[in-house]
Amino acid sequence: MHDSTLEDISTREQLLARVAWLYYERDLTQAEIGARLGLSRITVNRLLKEARQSGIVEIRIRPISTDLPLVEALLQRYPLQDAWLVPAMDQTGEELAQSLAQMAAMVLAQRLQEGWTVGIGVSRTISYIPDFLVLEKPLACRFVTLMGGLYFRPVEVTHNFDVLTRLAVLTGGEAYYLPLPTFVSEPATRDHLLADPLIQRSLDVARQANVAIFSVGTVDQSALLYQVGLLGEEDLNELRVYQAVGDVLGYFFDRRGQLVPAGIHQRLLGISLSDLQRIPLKMLAAGGQPKRPAVKAALSSGLVDVLVTDTATAHWLCDAEEV
Template sequence: MSRPDPEPTPQDEAARAGWLYYVGGMTQDQIAAELGVSRQRAQRLVSRAMSEGLIHVRLHHRIGACLDLEAALTARFGLTRARVVPGLGPGADPVRAIAPAAAAELERFLRMPEPMVIGLGTGRAMRGMIDAMVDMEAPQHRLVSLIGNIAPDGSASFFDVVMRIADKVRAPHYPMPVPVISPTVEENAAFHALPPVRRVVDLARNADVVFVGVGQMSDDAPLLKDGFVSRADLDEMQAAGATGEVAGWVFDSQGTYLDFGTNRRTGGVRVTPGLDRPAIGIAAGASKVPAIFGALKSRIINGLVTDEATAKALLAHP
């Protein structure tokens, strides 16, 4: 049985202080205020985190409270994998917290000797994950984008990660050569009828493991901010119950994909709910909680890398 509210050990405190200092970029005064200790104790905790090898770019000590949240998420949503990391405090970018853990999770698959096809979504969290990765040789695997990599103006999508990861992994990689969202249903069908596109789509549909970001569909929707949908598109989908999106495909609060709006013009491959292979979401932040919850409930994703605050909010979600 998981511990509902474990007492922090001295090593827990040192690990948390080291995380806030080396990853969060906090001063010792800020860490002292965050942990409720004196500045001198905060300084000693940070020093201990380094001297004991708890911090070396990534957090090596698994804080007990995070382990309990992982167990609770796994039990509630039937996850195949859950990683929860300490948050960086109010106002901090949650991508900075989760990127190293997400990178370690992807590297775990890349180190497997058996050849695999790894499907990748896009977005800020996914890009943060790739930026946090170490360089490695993994030529036995194939990396494929799940979503189109052409922006509305014809440029490459800024948050596309397949080309970015190729520089670090040196593995065969397959971008999805279609618009993220086509102007019309007919144009989307024409792109997907092209033989090279069909081959990439088939590869993506049969990916052995999937890593995706989870976007919210509130007024700060990434699809709107990045120019892939118009304000009218977003209003229309919000009226139909749009709550979140994975790889550009929009779903409601129950995680049911909408047969509506831009979903009829979205390029690439939809992540099928209930996959029998890992589909890991990389996402954190208060605004994303309803979207992550819907994706977990319908099992669009069956694994999650997130932070403490988001994990607690998901477990408290009705």
């Protein structure tokens, strides 16, 4: 579990410091800050007042904002609208996943609007978001899966059906499911399932998403898709031949952010990459050393608008060689 002070610093105070830094140090107007962070001008004004009252803004912004130049470096290096960082603090595994989910939940809460549709990926990190999402009022949003799920789950992973239901309850909204595994055994099976009108109905809702939230997977035996039996050794070997480094929603990319020509994509159930590209706001929440190549590939693919990661991964992304 986290120290409560670290949790406070990684969420609300980071938001206050970010708004204050953009206003006082970068000389952005309140309207410009609102457009960048997905906030109304009135909300920006309120956050600036709160930053002053809380002592974050004095003569200078408190040292909590020292990572903000790192955010700017990420925005210059990659085609991102914004990035949010959590302290590395030697966090790994479940602890890091919870920190990333907490930050992603805060960013989502700040941007979420009445009646929006939110597409959700399948991952350990994303499964924690309902634990941290806090809204000022119900927004009657729709939550929908962007891909098939897990036909069984390790005990430490929340099923995507549970995640959608909890998010719908939290927002006073609705949940739409794709009751299928991420991968099936044969391309013909996939084609047959995708022709079903009920399945197309769920996918059509996903295609209408205003925001998509997802993580990345690795290409090894630690990958969630491998651990639940949706990827086998033969699949991993083929992906390694193509030098894949990770996946976004079951689509595998090489280190340059190019989709690899693996046969597994012909067995994937979910929205297409072109569908994903058309979603207005795409948020990636991922970090930790094992996932760094996959995060970089996702950023290089152009499929990410907002990145939530840890500071150590952010430094690595900025220092990584161009390909």
